Amino acid sequence: MPVHRCDTFPGVPGRGRGAASRGDSCWVPIARGLTPHGLRHSHKTMMEEIGVPKKLQDDRMGHADGSVQARYSHITAAMRQRLMDDLTGQWETALRARKIMSSGSPVRALDLLLRAV
Incomplete structure (x- = not known):
């Protein structure tokens, strides 16, 4: 599996002193044109x-909602817990699917996660 340099990631050049170690934090896009905003x-x-x-x-998205309905609803601890449980479930499912494609990764953080699955 090829190791990718992160000097193409917008705003985070992987050059200069310590570039190799910083390269571990570079995640090559999984789809052409995918942006952080697209992930939102x-x-x-x-x-x-x-x-x-x-x-x-x-x-969660950091949006201010000015609708009347928003003023009469509140966030509970149970809502937050369900959100985290459901998102964690999706994350774990995605990791298992990724491990089926390839059991390792040149990105150290992802490789450690795949080993733990």
Whole structure:
């Protein structure tokens, strides 16, 4: 599996002193054109899919919601726990699927996660 340099990641050049060690924090995009903002859209869609209350979605995304409904709903500890449980379940499912594709990764953090699955 090829090791990718992270000097192509926007805003985070992998050059200069310590570049090799910083390269471990570089995650090569999994899809052409995928941006951090695009990942926010995916995250929001996942929350919709698992039925996370709108108020909690807004809170997690850092959005201020001025609707009347938002003023009458509140975030509970149980809502936050369900969100974390459901997102953790999706994360673990994704890691298992990734491990089926390849049991290792040149990215140290991902490689450690794959070994633990």
